[in-house]
Amino acid sequence: MIILKRQRHRFKVIALLLFVGFLLLGLWGIWSVRNYGTRWFSHASNPRLAEQKKNVTEGDIADRNGILLATTVDGKRVYREKSADRAALVHLLGDRNGQIANSVESFQAGYLYGVQSSLLDAVQHLTRKTERRGNNLTLTVDAELCSAIPKAFFSHPLTRGKNGAAVVMNYRTGEVLALVSLPCFDPDQADGETIAALDQPYWNRVTQALLPPGSTFKIVTAAAMLRSLPDAGDRTFTCTGSLQVSDQFTVTEYNHAVHGSVTLRQAFQHSCNTVFASGALELGDDQLRAVAEKFGFNQNFLFRDLVVNNSSYPRRNRTREALAASGYGQSAVTATPMHLCLLSAAVANDGVMMEPRLLKTVKSSAGATVLGWSSSSVCTVCSADVAEALQQMMKDVVQNGGSGSNASVRSMDIRGKTGTAESTSGGQPVNYGWFTGYNAQEELPFALCVLVEDIPEGETGGATAARIAADLFTYLRDHPDRVR
Numbered sequence: 001m002i003i004l005k006r007q008r009h010r011f012k013v014i015a016l017l018l019f020v021g022f023l024l025l026g027l028w029g030i031w032s033v034r035n036y037g038t039r040w041f042s043h044a045s046n047p048r049l050a051e052q053k054k055n056v057t058e059g060d061i062a063d064r065n066g067i068l069l070a071t072t073v074d075g076k077r078v079y080r081e082k083s084a085d086r087a088a089l090v091h092l093l094g095d096r097n098g099q100i101a102n103s104v105e106s107f108q109a110g111y112l113y114g115v116q117s118s119l120l121d122a123v124q125h126l127t128r129k130t131e132r133r134g135n136n137l138t139l140t141v142d143a144e145l146c147s148a149i150p151k152a153f154f155s156h157p158l159t160r161g162k163n164g165a166a167v168v169m170n171y172r173t174g175e176v177l178a179l180v181s182l183p184c185f186d187p188d189q190a191d192g193e194t195i196a197a198l199d200q201p202y203w204n205r206v207t208q209a210l211l212p213p214g215s216t217f218k219i220v221t222a223a224a225m226l227r228s229l230p231d232a233g234d235r236t237f238t239c240t241g242s243l244q245v246s247d248q249f250t251v252t253e254y255n256h257a258v259h260g261s262v263t264l265r266q267a268f269q270h271s272c273n274t275v276f277a278s279g280a281l282e283l284g285d286d287q288l289r290a291v292a293e294k295f296g297f298n299q300n301f302l303f304r305d306l307v308v309n310n311s312s313y314p315r316r317n318r319t320r321e322a323l324a325a326s327g328y329g330q331s332a333v334t335a336t337p338m339h340l341c342l343l344s345a346a347v348a349n350d351g352v353m354m355e356p357r358l359l360k361t362v363k364s365s366a367g368a369t370v371l372g373w374s375s376s377s378v379c380t381v382c383s384a385d386v387a388e389a390l391q392q393m394m395k396d397v398v399q400n401g402g403s404g405s406n407a408s409v410r411s412m413d414i415r416g417k418t419g420t421a422e423s424t425s426g427g428q429p430v431n432y433g434w435f436t437g438y439n440a441q442e443e444l445p446f447a448l449c450v451l452v453e454d455i456p457e458g459e460t461g462g463a464t465a466a467r468i469a470a471d472l473f474t475y476l477r478d479h480p481d482r483v484r
Contacts, residue, residue: 059112059134061093061104063143064175064360065482069093070105077105080143083186088147091181091204092139099202102307104139104358111135111362111370133365140175140360142482145475149180152471153452158464163453165205165337168472170483171345171438171447173375174354176306177483178472179338181205205451207308210334214421214461215271215403216434217329219343219390222268223382224291225279226389232279233389236261243274249321251277251328254420254460265389269396271403271418273328280327285318288326295346295381296339296353303378305358311335329419340436341449343381344416347394348438348447351387353378391415394437404435406466409473413440416469418461431455433464439473446476446483 058077061070070093071078077096079086094103105112114134149166153159168178182205183198195201203209225232239259243251251274253259259272267275280288292313293299301308314322314332325331338356346353355378362371382390394415397404403418416437423430433455438447450465450472476483 053113056113056132056134058105059114059365060136061112062136062138063141064139064177065142065144066138067143069139069143079187083189084150085143085147086188087184087186088150088180089143090184090187091206092141092146092179095187095202100204101202102204102207104137107305107307108137108359111137111359114364135362135364135370137362138360139358140177141179141358142177142479144479144482145178145472146180148475149178149468149472150182150184152468153182155471156464156467158456158459159452159468162455162464163199163205164465165209165451166448166468166472167206167337167341168446168448168476169341169345169356170445171348171354172445174357175360175375176356176358177446177476179206179358205453206337207306209336209451210309210311211336211432211451212331212333212421212423213329213335213340214419214432214434215273215276215328216340216343216417216419216436216461217326217333217335218268218271218276219347219394219417219436220292220295220297221276221279221283221288221327222264222390222393223295223386224283224288225264226386227291227382228283228287229279232264234263236263237267237272237275237278238262239267239272239274241274243277243324245277245281245321245324249324251324265393265396268393268417269400269402271397276327277324278327280323281320285323285326288323289313289315291382292333294379295343296379297333297335301378303355303357306338306356308338308356309336311339329421337449337451340434341447342378344394344436344438344449345447346381347387347390348415348440348445349387350384351380351382353381391440395440398437403460403462404437404466406462407435407437407469407473409470409477412444412473412477414438414470414473415440416466418466420455420460420462425454431457431459433459433461435461435465435469437469439476443484444476444480446473448472 058072062068094100094105112134164182166180169176183201185201241253241256241258253273297311297313312334322331326333342353355376360373364370396402398407398414398416404416407414407416419434421432433452436449450468452464455464
């Protein structure tokens with residue numbers, strides 16, 4: 001009898017555990033569909049999507065200020081009136097042939113074709129036999145800011161005609177205000193010959209370009225040193241202009257500069273490679289990687305509105321030379337412009353990284369709200385104390401004679417980090433210019449990242465990307481009503 005009671009008790013426990021397990025699985029499924037269902041639905045092989053496209057008129061897309069970016073007229077998708085505006089937005093919105101991966105037109109197809117429609121919309125269609133129209137999307141972006149980015153590239157001699165990328169976001173809310181990849185093209189005028197002449201025109205460099213971040217990665221190395229090295233913020237380091245890591249590898253400074261005795265803050269201000277290489281060696285690979293992963297490297301970000309390639313901090317073949325080079329963003333460290341923007345945004349937000357969002361609202365053709373605005377944090381990358389120290393370091397870079405002084409804008413509190421990265425493309429050496437930073441004023445809480453590809457030999461991110469950053473910050477200062 002006792003044995004039977006024990007067995008019944010075990011069966012009840014097992015049944016309860018199974019019930020809880022299935023309940024948790026169901027709740028996870030509901031949460032996944034709600035937050036990431038667009039990834040599954042928008043897949044090109046989805047037969048339901050193909051059926052919807054035959055029977056439903058695609059919804060409109062507008063920017064945060066109500067500017068119509070895309071609509072459907074007589075069965076044809078129509079974009080903005082000016083060619084330059086259409087070109088600036090092509091990687092964000094997409095092209096008619098679907099060549100640009102994970103654009104709004106493709107990634108948000110479930111909303112645009114009305115699969116997630118309101119009950120009112122469905123009833124009206126059934127009772128009135130009205131034309132079936134998809135939902136209308138309002139994006140977080142400012143179309144005019146997007147259009148200003150190619151103009152900024154063209155306005156400076158060192159960046160004119162260069163490929164690159166720029167992204168701007170609100171670091172408090174996660175709203176993406178601009179997302180532009182160069183080269184861009186007008187989807188209404190680009191023929192096969194025009195496209196063939198461009199360098200990877202369908203590639204969205206903001207979210208897909210995995211490139212060495214150069215000295216922008218010193219944000220991560222500095223955070224690791226502050227967290228793990230005793231008195232790193234108060235210690236004095238010595239820069240003699242070079243650091244002999246091994247018989248085969250020597251770290252050198254830009255233009256053979258010798259910084260002498262410097263604090264970590266001063267080393268960051270002047271982007272001293274030898275201090276950050278020696279800091280990486282002192283930390284060791286495991287500690288530096290652990291902090292890099294806190295900042296999002298090697299992580300699979302699942303954002304609701306964006307697909308971003310995974311930035312990487314290498315896990316294998318970690319020689320002493322590779323570790324030293326990783327300290328200043330070389331070796332096999334890679335990052336996207338979107339991720340480097342998120343790094344600055346997290347530092348500005350006291351260590352909290354917000355999820356980048358593109359969808360502000362989704363409304364049915366009947367005007368009912370299908371999706372309202374919401375923001376959420378992704379992770380905490382560092383403590384508030386470390387974030388505060390990084391904020392002061394990034395301030396020195398721009399405002400106190402550091403490598404990012406070209407990003408300075410009158411009446412703004414700009415802070416940031418420059419980077420000049422070396423790599424190869426097609427077997428040829430190529431240099432990349434970076435700037436990532438933010439404005440610290442509460443009324444204009446914006447972070448950005450600018451990438452310029454193939455900068456001239458001897459030039460830097462401070463001479464190229466930082467100048468474009470200044471133009472974008474100036475726009476944000478001068479047009480507060482458009483971006484708030």
